[in-house]
Amino acid sequence: MNVFWLHRKGYLYALRHDTFGHITGVAGPLAWDDLPEADDCEYRTELVPWAEGEIARHAMHRMRPALVS
DSSP: OEEEEEETTSOEEEEEEOTTSOEEEEEEEEOGGGOOOGGGSOOBSTTHHHHHHHHHTTOEEEOOOOOOO
16 A cells, blocks of 8 residues: 655655555655656655654654545
8 A cells, every 4th residue: 555645844755555554665755746646656665764753753644635526
């Protein structure tokens, strides 16, 4: 599962999770004006500990998708 997360400094990241909710990869920071699909991002495992720490400090928040009608 791939989800976008917003950092408190305004940077956007895509995080990949396994079925148990553990982060398995991080992509970003991503450009707001050229946002790719979450499945098309290039994920890196070396940023996982950093992302877990930022989430624990409440510095990153999950973005909810907007419904378009």
